[in-house]
Amino acid sequence: MTRLLKRNSILKLINGYAYDSLLPSNINYLYNFGSLLAIILVIQIVSGFFLASYYVADINLAFDSIEYIMREVPYGYMIRYLHANSAAFFFIFVYIHIARALLYGSYTKQRIGTWFFGVIILLVMIITAFLGYSLVYGQMSYWAKSVITNLLTIIPYVGHDLVEFIYGSFNIGNATLTRFYALHYILPIIIAALALAHLITLHNQGGTNPLGINTARSMTFINFHPYYSIKDLFGIFIFFFVLIFLVFFYPNLLGHTDNYIPANPMVTPVHITPEFYLLFYYMGLRSIPDKTLGVLILLSFIVILFLIPFLHKGIINTAKFRPIYRKFLFLFFINFLIGTYLGAAIVAEPFITLSRITTFYYLFFFLCLFPLISFIETFFFVLLAKEYK
Numbered sequence: 001m002t003r004l005l006k007r008n009s010i011l012k013l014i015n016g017y018a019y020d021s022l023l024p025s026n027i028n029y030l031y032n033f034g035s036l037l038a039i040i041l042v043i044q045i046v047s048g049f050f051l052a053s054y055y056v057a058d059i060n061l062a063f064d065s066i067e068y069i070m071r072e073v074p075y076g077y078m079i080r081y082l083h084a085n086s087a088a089f090f091f092i093f094v095y096i097h098i099a100r101a102l103l104y105g106s107y108t109k110q111r112i113g114t115w116f117f118g119v120i121i122l123l124v125m126i127i128t129a130f131l132g133y134s135l136v137y138g139q140m141s142y143w144a145k146s147v148i149t150n151l152l153t154i155i156p157y158v159g160h161d162l163v164e165f166i167y168g169s170f171n172i173g174n175a176t177l178t179r180f181y182a183l184h185y186i187l188p189i190i191i192a193a194l195a196l197a198h199l200i201t202l203h204n205q206g207g208t209n210p211l212g213i214n215t216a217r218s219m220t221f222i223n224f225h226p227y228y229s230i231k232d233l234f235g236i237f238i239f240f241f242v243l244i245f246l247v248f249f250y251p252n253l254l255g256h257t258d259n260y261i262p263a264n265p266m267v268t269p270v271h272i273t274p275e276f277y278l279l280f281y282y283m284g285l286r287s288i289p290d291k292t293l294g295v296l297i298l299l300s301f302i303v304i305l306f307l308i309p310f311l312h313k314g315i316i317n318t319a320k321f322r323p324i325y326r327k328f329l330f331l332f333f334i335n336f337l338i339g340t341y342l343g344a345a346i347v348a349e350p351f352i353t354l355s356r357i358t359t360f361y362y363l364f365f366f367l368c369l370f371p372l373i374s375f376i377e378t379f380f381f382v383l384l385a386k387e388y389k
Contacts, residue, residue, distance in 0.1 A: 022221040023228060024209040030100040031207075031228075032235035033093045039236055040090045041195060045188050047083040055135065057181040058174050062137035063262045081251040085243060087129060088254045091277035094122060099333060103326075104208045105317025107308045111208075113201035119305045121194045124187055126278065126302075131184040133259075133275055135177065140256045142263035143272045145180075146172060151285075154292045172265070212318030271346060279343025280336055284362070286347060287355035297359060304366045311366065314374030316381060325373045328365065335361045 054073055056065040069076040098118070101107055107115045134145040149166055153159040168175020222228075246253060252260075254276065258269050274282050284301055288294040319326040339358040345351040 021203070021224040023207070023224055024213075025220040025222050026209050026211060027228065028210060029231065029235065030096070030103075032232055033097045033100070035232040036093050036235055036239055037090065037097065038195065039239070040086050040093065041188070041192060043086045044083065044090065045192065047079050047086070048185070048188060050079050051083055052181075052185060055181070057135070057177040059137065059172070059177060059263075062135065062177055066136060077251075078247060081247045082243070085246050085251065085254060087132065088275070088277055089239070089243065090125065091129070094125065095277075095336075098122070101208075102329060102332075103319045104210055105212055105312075105319070106208045108312060108317055109309045111202075111205045112309045114198060114205055114207075115309055116306065117194055117198040117201060119302070121191055121198060122305070123302055124191050124194065126281070128184060128187040128191065129275065129278065131180045131187070134180050135184060136259055137177065137263045138259035139261040139263055139267070139269055140258040140272065142172065142265065143269055144274050145176075147272055148274075151291070151295050151298075154295050208317065210318060210320055212316065212320065273344050276340065276344070279341075280339040281343075283339045283343035283355050284359045287352070287359045297363075300363060304363065308366065308370070311371045312374050313371050314378040316374075316377060322373070322377050324377060328369050328373065332361070332365050335365075 051069060054065060054069045054076070056062060066080065069080055071077075073079075101115070101118070130144075130148060133141050135141075149163055152162050152166070155162060164170060166176065166179065167173065168179065256273065256275070273279065281298055281301055285294045285298040288297055314322070316322055319329055335358055339355070339362070342351055342355045342358060
């Protein structure tokens with residue numbers, strides 16, 4: 001068996017990544033979410049394939065086709081709820097994955113390729129989730145689609161024409177659903193390709209560990225299998241237990257009730273909201289009364305992530321030895337959770353003011369605190385190092 005793994009070119013590549021791969025011995029459970037995300041991506045693609053076999057991209061039949069899947073197709077309800085709930089976990093785990101990267105310094109210039117591919121995956125995920133949410137053609141998804149696509153009208157000269165091109169008409173119709181359906185089918189394959197590129201750059205450029213030590217002389221390395229494969233299997237078991245519990249007992253817990261009503265273009269919902277995992281971005285969008293500035297704020301939430309490797313000015317990467325950065329980082333995590341809550345709140349005081357404060361801290365943390373703290377910590381580190389010499 002070992003000889004076969006070493007000789008076959010494809011198996012040799014897989015063996016190098018999954019069996020003989022050497023990893024630092026101090027990696028904790030926060031590193032489990034990479035493998036969990038790979039499992040969820042497979043679930044999304046497979047369940048999406050079965051759903052696509054019955055879905056009809058027609059404004060008169062889209063909602064009914066989903067009801068048909070739920071009521072008439074054998075195990076259709078299970079596949080549909082598996083697809084919807086695993087999509088929610090996909091975003092939750094991605095956010096934890098990014099939080100771990102910010103905590104242990106996976107954003108440095110030495111790992112810029114891995115970081116860039118990760119941010120691109122997040123961006124494509126947001127687009128894919130929006131398209132999938134729109135395909136339900138429920139009351140909430142219809143109006144969310146209308147609001148988000150009309151944001152493109154801020155583009156000078158071509159904005160309105162671009163919206164009409166996306167719609168395939170002057171308003172949302174069959175052409176719109178067909179285009180969204182086609183893109184939603186293709187984008188997960190692109191995400192899988194980007195995830196593979198993310199993994200390759202990770203192995204080529206090297207990963208991080210909680211202590212931030214990357215030299216072979218100072219760190220003990222162990223094989224991925226069996227040490228970390230068992231740890232990953234433990235995390236996968238817990239995830240499947242929670243996912244199955246939700247699918248069979250609380251399948252609609254993470255969804256919006258208005259989206260179980262067929263779309264009615266003549267009736268606007270009292271409060272339009274996206275899925276909960278996109279509420280933070282929605283909060284930033286509506287925190288500014290000006291439409292153009294709101295869209296720019298929304299875009300800045302993603303674009304700023306590409307700048308992080310260049311904003312870091314320190315020589316210490318892990319937050320374990322950066323007490324000032326660690327405090328502001330945990331405050332940033334709390335700020336993100338508060339922003340998610342505010343995204344679902346009504347547009348009234350004090351939620352408007354709180355949304356602006358939350359948006360300000362998000363941008364202020366990356367643009368000002370992030371480089372400033374790393375510079376100050378490096379200055380004192382060098383100063384203390386000279387004294388001890």
